[in-house]
Amino acid sequence: MLLKSEVVKRNNVNVIGSGEKTVLLAHGFGCDQNMWRFIVPELSKHYRIVLFDFVGSGQSDVSQYDIQKYSSLEGYAQDIVDVLDALEFEDVTVVGHSVGSIIALLACIKRPELFSNVAMVCPSPCFLNLPPDYFGGFAKEDLEELLNLMDKNYIGWAEYLAPLVMGVNNQSALIGELSDSFCSTDPIVAKNFAKATFFSDYRGSLKALTHDTLIFQSKHDSLAATTIGEFMDSELPSSSLKVIDAEGHCLHMTHPNEIINPLIKFITND
C-alpha cells in the first residue's frame, strides 16, 4: 500500500469540511477538482469532503503518470481506491462527473466495502453507437475525428477549455467564468484520458454495482442524451434518475442549485 503522504501528493488530495459522513468528489475529463467549487461550499457544511485530481490532471504529480495504467478507466479507479485506503476512510459517498461516474462505478465494484452509495452527474457508460441496441451518441468515425482534432489543435489545449461540454446557450458570462480557471493539461495525457473515456464500453459493469445510485441527467446534453440516463437507470440494480431541465454536460457547474438539495438528501438518507 502507498503511504498517505505519497498519495496526497500524487493525487493532490484535499480534505475539507467536517461531518460524520465522508463524500469523495471525482472529476471528469478535461478538468480537475476545481470543477466542484460551486457545490463544495454547501456540501462541506454537512460532510467531510475529499477532493483530488486524477494522475495527469490538475495539480497531480505528473511524474507518477503511467501511460499504460491510465489508458483504461480501471487505472483511474485505482486512484480513488488508493486515496481512500491512504486516508483510511470507509463508508464513503462517491460523486462522479461524466467519466468520473464510471470510474467511481469501477472503484465501487473493485472495493465495495469502501463505499456506501454513488451519485453520478451526466454519466455515460459508452459513447459509441452500437446499433441496433445502443446509441451512445457517436459513430466511431466521430470519436476518432474528435481525438484527431485534439492532436491537431495541440497548443490550444493549454489555454481555455470549458469542461466538456458546457452547453453554448448558457449565458456567456457564465461560460466565461467557468472556463476562466482552466486546468492546464498535458496534451499527451489529455489524449490518453480522452481515448480511455470515449472508446470505453462499461455497459456490462452496470449490473454489478450493488450500491444505491442517484443519476443526474441534463435534458439537453450533446455528450449524453436522456436515453442514456434511462438506459443506466434500467441497468443499475438500485438506482433513481433525476432529469434536470438544462443544457450542457456540467450540471454541477451550470445548475448547482438544482442538484445540491437532492444530492444532500441522497447522501444523508444513505
Added chain:
Amino acid sequence: MTDLSDEEAVQKAYLVDSFPCGAFVTNQAKTILYANAYFSDTLHWDINQLLGSSLDTLFTLSSKIFYESYVVPTLLHQNQLDEMQLIIMNGKQERLPVTLNARFDQNGLIYWTFFDATKRDKLYQELISSREQLQAQAQKLSALATTDELTGLLNRREINRIAEIAIEQTKRSQNQIVLMMVDIDFFKNINDTWGHQEGDRVLKELGALLNKSGRKTDYVARFGGEEFLIILSDSNKAEAELFAKRLHTLIATVIVNQLSVTASIGVTLSDGQKSYETLCHEADTALYEAKDNGRNQTHFYA
C-alpha cells in the same frame, strides 16, 4: 459586375466573394447570417439554403464539441481565435479539414475565415505519427538499456545509476540504505552438471522471485553471472535481517535435481555517508564471509 468601378465593387462587398478562402458570419445562437461565394463555388453549398441554418449544418459532431468546449470560451476571453483546425462538411456531405480564424464583435456576431487544410492536415498527421514512433522507440530502447535480458531485472549499469541517486536521498532521510549481494551457491556445478539451459532456468526463476520479493521502492538487479544486487532504500537493519531470511526461504523454492537451490548473502548498511563503491566492496566482503562460513546464509558487514 463589369459596369461597376473597383470602388463600387468593394462597397458592394463583391470582393470578398473573389477571395480563395471561406468567409462567413454567425450569431451567438449559431445561425449562419452570411456566407461568401466560396461556399457555392468550391464547397458545393446552396448559399440560400445555408443562410438562416445552424452552424451545426456546417460542423461535424467533433467540431461541434470543440466549438462548445473551446471556441466559445476562447472567443469570450480573447475576442478572437487563431489557427483552429476543425472539420467542416461541404455541400456533398464530405468532410474537409480547415484552418479557421474567428473574431467576436461587440454585437455578439462571430466573423469567420478559413482555408482548406487538406495538405497541411496530412503533414500534421505525418508529424504525429513520427512523434508516436519516436516515443515508442525511445521507450523500447530505454527498456533495453536498463534491463537484463535473461531475468528481466535491472542490469548492472542501471542499478549503478539508481544507487547513486538512492544514496543521495538517504542523506536527507532518517533511515538507512541497505545493499545486499546475493550469490547462488555452487552455480558452476549446476551449469557443468545439468547444462547452461538449466543454469539459465535457475537464473530466470530466481530473478522472477526476487523481483516480486521487494517493496515498490526496492531495486533488484542482476549484477554479474549468478550474482544479484538488491538495494533497499529507506530501510534499517531489522528490516534487512527479515528480508534476508525471506530471501533464503524464497530461493529454496527453486529446485534443481530435486534439491533446493541455496544462496549466500552479504549485506551492508549506510546512512548515506559512504560512497557506492565502498558499499559494494563491503557487501562483497560480507558475501565472502557468508561463503567461507559454509554458504546458504547471510552475513552482515561489520
